[in-house]
Amino acid sequence: MIEVLLTGIHSSIQDLGRFGMQNTGIPIGGAMDQAAMQMANSLLNNHKHSAVLEMSFKGPKLLFHQSTAIALAGADMNAKLNEKPINNFTAIKIKENDLLQFGNAHQGKRTYLAVAGGFKNPEILNSRSQYLGITPEATISKTKLIPIDKVDLNLKKGARLTLTESNETDTIPVYKGPEFYLLPKKAQDQLTKQVFTISNKNSRMAYVLVEKLLHELPSIWTAPLLPGTIQCTPDGTLAILMRDAQTTGGYPRVLQVSDEGINRLAQKSTKDQFQFELTSV
């Protein structure tokens, strides 16, 4: 068990989400940055979809009620174990009553905490990912105990990863959406040449962008969507759907962000800027 002393800004348990029931309106969900999430799991030899704790912007303060091993990946959150700084991307042994606390995110916005064997909150519809309406709560809550696996991981040689690529890349690979072809050349060019800024309306569900697209697209009959779909409203507002995206919508779908692009966007937030880079499928 792990006791939550402070929750942080938005900390939720996530795995790779619920796949295969989107025709009943259930969002896929899952970790926002799945590359970082799987990296944290791999350091502990966990299964790639073992549930982890996703911490956004500012992390929580946690007290371990059992021994285990942990690994962190994603943004640097000034993690401290019993007041001493610890590093991301390495496996670390934890004893009962150890205190793990996090500060603000640097070099990214989201950090993933994996524990040996994974978090063990109840599975609902084949996933432990928190989503309000499917799970009782959207985030972890204060003073509650979160169950974790009880595996004895021998850490004589702690695994360690060195990142060769920074996650601060400011290009986001995209494909053409179904309504991209209806845009005039000028609007298509704007999408690939303009620098875009993330507005303060950004969440696990969608990121709304500051800059608007000049267009005259008609609205469409409500149609399927998926994480990474970029919708364009009648006034030109662009919204990038993220992991908790609704499964259908009625706005034209101009672009589709690649899987890698969603992971990169997950590490960005309000005021961060980037450019789209059109790639072929």
Place this chain on the structure above:
Amino acid sequence: MKHKMEKALPFRFFIIHPKVAVLEWDTEPNPRLLKLLIGFQKAILKEFKEVSQITQGYCSLMLYHNCEIHYINDYPNSLCLLFDSLSHYSFTKQKIWQIPVCYEESMAPDLKSLANQLNISTASLVREHTSASYQVNFIGFLPGFLYLSGLPKVLECRRKARPASRVDRGSIGIGGKQTGIYPIESPGGWHLIGKTPYPLFEPKKKNPCFAKAGDSIQFLSISKSDYLELEKQRAQGTLKIKPL
């Protein structure tokens, strides 16, 4: 043109992600297309092992694949052949669901104002809403939210100018040409004309949503005391939905 050998696809085909394709039909939604879309999905899942799941809109399908689409031989022509042979596939039997709704004022915050806007009495608004049969086109937007067609023309209306920030689970709404039920609590811009005690989305069940695309829905007016009795059963988990 008559002698051209290559046949045009009956749908537009887009690859929007290495593993996801979108099929779009250039038409208004209609019952015949709905039947074809339902049958086509069933046939695709049977014939193409590469397709892992399909989601549906009014005039479109989204196909998820477990491999990159360019590895599939002669796609989308083979999809087209399958679409043309749909008459060989049997269609699943559609179910009819009767949903009890309490239209009394305390459960229907916008019933009076909507009746005023439509220039009819609240009684005839309820009569119109309960006399129609609605068809589930597909499920989306929220877990368990049914997109229903078949709203009587006299009930078509503008959406509320200011969306409500909190709509209760089970609320029945009308907005534009659509009517629907809020399966879980959410914000919403439709006029709220009643409430059902029925469990519409049950995440702990294997099939969390009772209805499927193609099913029919009828609304049945019930009293407030019936509502409270059924609501008690729902809270205890003993209220079961059965089709007619």
